Amino acid sequence: MKRVIYPGTFDPVTYGHIDIVKRAVDLFDEVFITVAINPSKKPLFTTKERVEMLRESLKEFKDKVIIDSFDGLLVEHAKLVGAKAIVRGLRQISDFEFEFQMALMNRKLSGDITTIFLMPHERYTYLNSTVIRNLASLKADVSSFVPPNVQEALMKKFK
16 A cells, blocks of 8 residues: 655645645555644644644545644654655745755655655645635635635634
8 A cells, every 4th residue: 555644734724735635645545644733833723623624624535535643753753654755745936945855854864755746736836824824814705725614714713
């Protein structure tokens, strides 16, 4: 079985993230989506809330997708869940420098884990969670960027 891990903060999950999941599901037997606990970020949603939003948003893939969270080194978590590769989304050229650096560091830490870059559909290349949070905080309609359950959660946070 070919299992990959798709890590991220997913704060919140967007249609861009979901597009990457769809592409990964087409390529691999199982996609382990992992909510990263990043001490340098202050997320809007708790880890539990983000996991639940992902579960609801990705329920159509329940046979091929597993969702969890982790705190620590990504390559260690990848080994723990039996992943052979890490999937990362690249929206724009500006993403590449950071992602390339992380891929090289992960390779140094664990040479048997490969990083695979997937590009989302071009309609999602400008999308990121920070923009969505900012729009939602200003009461903008984010329904074309996030699933309905995520839009509802954002509306509750910014009442």
